[in-house]
Amino acid sequence: MKTIVLKFGGTSVGTIDRIKKVSKIIAFYKKKKNKVLVVSSAMSGVTNELINKSKLISSNFDRAEYDALVSTGEQVSCALIAGRLKHNGFKSRSWTSWQLPILTDGPHSSARISSLGIKELNRYINSGGIPIITGFQGVSKNLRITTIGRSGSDATAIMLAKFIKADECIIYTDVDGVYTTDPRQYKKAKKIKKIFYDEMLEMASLGSKVMQPTSVQDAKLNKIDVEVKSSFVSKSGTLITNSKKAFSDQIITGISSTKNDAKITIVGVKDRPGVAASIFKPLSKNLINVDMVVQNISLDGKETDLTFTIKADDLKKTEKLIKQNKKISFKKLSFDKGVSKVSIIGVGMITTPGITYRMFQALASKKINILVISTSEIKISVLVSVKHVKKAIAALHKEFKLDKL
Amino acid sequence: MKTIVLKFGGTSVGTIDRIKKVSKIIAFYKKKKNKVLVVSSAMSGVTNELINKSKLISSNFDRAEYDALVSTGEQVSCALIAGRLKHNGFKSRSWTSWQLPILTDGPHSSARISSLGIKELNRYINSGGIPIITGFQGVSKNLRITTIGRSGSDATAIMLAKFIKADECIIYTDVDGVYTTDPRQYKKAKKIKKIFYDEMLEMASLGSKVMQPTSVQDAKLNKIDVEVKSSFVSKSGTLITNSKKAFSDQIITGISSTKNDAKITIVGVKDRPGVAASIFKPLSKNLINVDMVVQNISLDGKETDLTFTIKADDLKKTEKLIKQNKKISFKKLSFDKGVSKVSIIGVGMITTPGITYRMFQALASKKINILVISTSEIKISVLVSVKHVKKAIAALHKEFKLDKL
Numbered sequence: 001m002k003t004i005v006l007k008f009g010g011t012s013v014g015t016i017d018r019i020k021k022v023s024k025i026i027a028f029y030k031k032k033k034n035k036v037l038v039v040s041s042a043m044s045g046v047t048n049e050l051i052n053k054s055k056l057i058s059s060n061f062d063r064a065e066y067d068a069l070v071s072t073g074e075q076v077s078c079a080l081i082a083g084r085l086k087h088n089g090f091k092s093r094s095w096t097s098w099q100l101p102i103l104t105d106g107p108h109s110s111a112r113i114s115s116l117g118i119k120e121l122n123r124y125i126n127s128g129g130i131p132i133i134t135g136f137q138g139v140s141k142n143l144r145i146t147t148i149g150r151s152g153s154d155a156t157a158i159m160l161a162k163f164i165k166a167d168e169c170i171i172y173t174d175v176d177g178v179y180t181t182d183p184r185q186y187k188k189a190k191k192i193k194k195i196f197y198d199e200m201l202e203m204a205s206l207g208s209k210v211m212q213p214t215s216v217q218d219a220k221l222n223k224i225d226v227e228v229k230s231s232f233v234s235k236s237g238t239l240i241t242n243s244k245k246a247f248s249d250q251i252i253t254g255i256s257s258t259k260n261d262a263k264i265t266i267v268g269v270k271d272r273p274g275v276a277a278s279i280f281k282p283l284s285k286n287l288i289n290v291d292m293v294v295q296n297i298s299l300d301g302k303e304t305d306l307t308f309t310i311k312a313d314d315l316k317k318t319e320k321l322i323k324q325n326k327k328i329s330f331k332k333l334s335f336d337k338g339v340s341k342v343s344i345i346g347v348g349m350i351t352t353p354g355i356t357y358r359m360f361q362a363l364a365s366k367k368i369n370i371l372v373i374s375t376s377e378i379k380i381s382v383l384v385s386v387k388h389v390k391k392a393i394a395a396l397h398k399e400f401k402l403d404k405l
Numbered sequence: 406m407k408t409i410v411l412k413f414g415g416t417s418v419g420t421i422d423r424i425k426k427v428s429k430i431i432a433f434y435k436k437k438k439n440k441v442l443v444v445s446s447a448m449s450g451v452t453n454e455l456i457n458k459s460k461l462i463s464s465n466f467d468r469a470e471y472d473a474l475v476s477t478g479e480q481v482s483c484a485l486i487a488g489r490l491k492h493n494g495f496k497s498r499s500w501t502s503w504q505l506p507i508l509t510d511g512p513h514s515s516a517r518i519s520s521l522g523i524k525e526l527n528r529y530i531n532s533g534g535i536p537i538i539t540g541f542q543g544v545s546k547n548l549r550i551t552t553i554g555r556s557g558s559d560a561t562a563i564m565l566a567k568f569i570k571a572d573e574c575i576i577y578t579d580v581d582g583v584y585t586t587d588p589r590q591y592k593k594a595k596k597i598k599k600i601f602y603d604e605m606l607e608m609a610s611l612g613s614k615v616m617q618p619t620s621v622q623d624a625k626l627n628k629i630d631v632e633v634k635s636s637f638v639s640k641s642g643t644l645i646t647n648s649k650k651a652f653s654d655q656i657i658t659g660i661s662s663t664k665n666d667a668k669i670t671i672v673g674v675k676d677r678p679g680v681a682a683s684i685f686k687p688l689s690k691n692l693i694n695v696d697m698v699v700q701n702i703s704l705d706g707k708e709t710d711l712t713f714t715i716k717a718d719d720l721k722k723t724e725k726l727i728k729q730n731k732k733i734s735f736k737k738l739s740f741d742k743g744v745s746k747v748s749i750i751g752v753g754m755i756t757t758p759g760i761t762y763r764m765f766q767a768l769a770s771k772k773i774n775i776l777v778i779s780t781s782e783i784k785i786s787v788l789v790s791v792k793h794v795k796k797a798i799a800a801l802h803k804e805f806k807l808d809k810l
Contacts, residue, residue, distance in 0.1 A: 058492035069484035072477035079474035087463035092805040
């Protein structure tokens with residue numbers, strides 16, 4: 001007998017028909033004699049509707065009331081799922097965060113789960129019941145409702161799997177798994193059967209919207225294997241794990257790309273200690289995220305060029321902040337809005353030499369110019385012109401044999 | 406410094422603009438240095454929307470999940486009101502039933518409040534805060550959410566007023582008070598300034614939809630004076646009280662009438678002990694409410710005629726149940742769907758003789774035939790043809806000088 005945590009995202013429970021469908025999926029696992037626990041998000045659209053109401057009330061809506069407001073969405077979907085399971089003859093009931101309780105630390109709207117009461121849940125699943133638990137929320141020490149950020153239901157499922165010592169944690173969503181690259185960018189993209197947490201973290205932060213990086217981090221820290229699959233089609237998904245068992249000898253697991261990046265070069269900056277810090281401090285203060293950074297070698301020890309990338313939306317603000325910055329002097333600023341970061345990701349590259357060379361060679365053979373390079377242990381990123389992105393992904397997908405998965 | 410409980414009904418908080426308006430009303434009382442506590446219903450329409458969802462999930466939706474589901478409506482409206490008050494610079498926060506807690510006894514969807522935690526509330530109002538409390542709900546002893554029936558928010562306000570020892574309890578709704586009779590039936594209807602609980606109970610159960618009878622009963626039992634007024638217009642409302650102070654010497658306080666009644670006469674029933682019970686038992690079992698009952702005197706001791714009224718909607722079912730009833734025998738059934746009960750209500754009639762005569766005389770002078778009569782200590786009801794209702798109300802309104810209030 002396995003203990004299985006199932007989590008359903010907003011689109012999976014987006015309509016009454018979807019809730020009926022999801023109840024069938026839950027019943028499928030229950031009929032196999034498993035102990036089944038369910039975590040659900042709010043019906044898609046509902047949370048946004050509540051957020052809109054708060055915005056109409058105040059442009060600076062109180063965070064604690066915001067949490068009290070939006071947390072109702074999961075209470076609704078969970079009651080409906082439990083109601084449907086009961087209708088179909090199963091023993092089921094909904095549980096809210098204060099009833100378990102799910103305790104959280106940290107500020108409203110971005111709290112983190114610190115503990116999760118499992119005593120009653122254990123009694124209930126041992127008696128054959130299916131608990132339906134509100135995702136995305138908890139209660140603070142002073143008994144106020146908190147939320148753990150958008151997509152926080154994944155975190156609830158992972159923490160529940162940890163505390164209840166689940167054998168499986170399956171995250172049902174509207175995509176059927178993690179792909180080697182975005183299928184909209186490259187038709188031959190293949191579904192990845194197994195991916196390491198660290199690879200998934202790089203995939204997620206680089207634009208794959210299957211799971212939030214914080215949830216992947218939670219899964220990694222708590223050693224919970226997570227399967228991501230679709231509630232819309234009956235297909236196997238992607239297992240996110242740290243287990244080496246049955247992993248292929250694939251060096252590169254996936255290729256990701258960003259959208260709407262911009263490149264800035266500050267030409268002829270007076271080179272002195274701390275100049276980079278002087279440039280980036282006001283950007284950081286204004287929540288502008290600087291990604292890739294290259295500082296050219298200063299030939300004369302007096303002047304240097306500094307290149308970095310940001311989101312294109314931040315370009316005007318960044319330009320203004322640099323021009324207003326009295327702690328630096330430079331000759332001119334140049335901008336390029338039409339750039340994109342393409343990355344290859346895979347733990348295999350740690351033990352396999354020559355990956356960087358193969359990447360550059362593959363791009364060069366297609367006459368794709370590399371503007372900036374950055375690397376980590378399991379990732380190599382290059383900045384290319386946005387018009388070359390599709391071509392670059394195709395070349396890399398072939399080079400690292402992802403087409404043949 | 407007064408302690409005031411304000412309660413807002415669903416239409417009073419039905420839109421974002423209404424919530425802003427209601428926040429101004431709350432601010433008005435707060436600025437006068439009162440301690441103010443607020444109870445709110447769900448935004449109008451929201452509860453019905455949730456109920457519809459439950460019906461689409463199951464025709465027999467679990468009662469506990471139903472309560473978990475519909476109780477979210479008040480959580481939303483209370484968070485929005487608190488958010489608006491904070492936006493306007495007041496200290497305010499929302500409170501749900503489990504946070505106080507509001508404990509209830511009894512079954513789901515028709516629970517009753519047994520206790521209400523005021524420790525934190527007292528600390529909060531003493532520090533100048535305005536608590537916004539979810540109406541209509543509580544938690545059971547096993548920590549599940551319960552609801553206390555439609556319009557249960559009135560009961561929450563009354564119990565809160567009791568436990569917090571409030572000086573005033575004001576129920577804001579979409580009508581501006583209790584009228585001597587339905588203004589749609591009679592244009593000269595006047596607003597009643599003060600009404601006794603018992604009179605209000607009779608008015609409510611006879612069709613005045615200002616307050617649910619159970620809430621009036623709660624107010625009476627807990628000796629809470631309740632003012633009912635409109636959140637849409639700035640006018641004084643109606644005070645429901647037991648205090649004799651400043652009551653006029655009005656004998657009759659109001660006139661109510663019912664709609665959609667039907668009269669049934671069972672002709673030639675074999676008269677034996679227990680025959681009435683034999684007739685009414687299957688009706689009661691089928692939740693058919695029998696109202697006025699008249700049994701004619703049995704002249705020969707063998708046969709009698711029995712007349713009673715029910716809601717017209719129940720007529721077919723009632724006919725079937727009587728015809729199927731093997732414990733009785735009778736000659737024929739006759740029906741009249743076009744009847745209505747007109748009642749005069751007033752505690753004054755206890756000490757004033759001749760009221761019945763004056764009522765009958767007033768109706769007779771307008772050639773209105775009385776079909777059935779029933780009386781209580783503070784009420785006299787007559788059944789008349791529905792085509793005479795308006796004329797009857799006008800005649801009685803004049804006879805008892807309600808036109809001149």
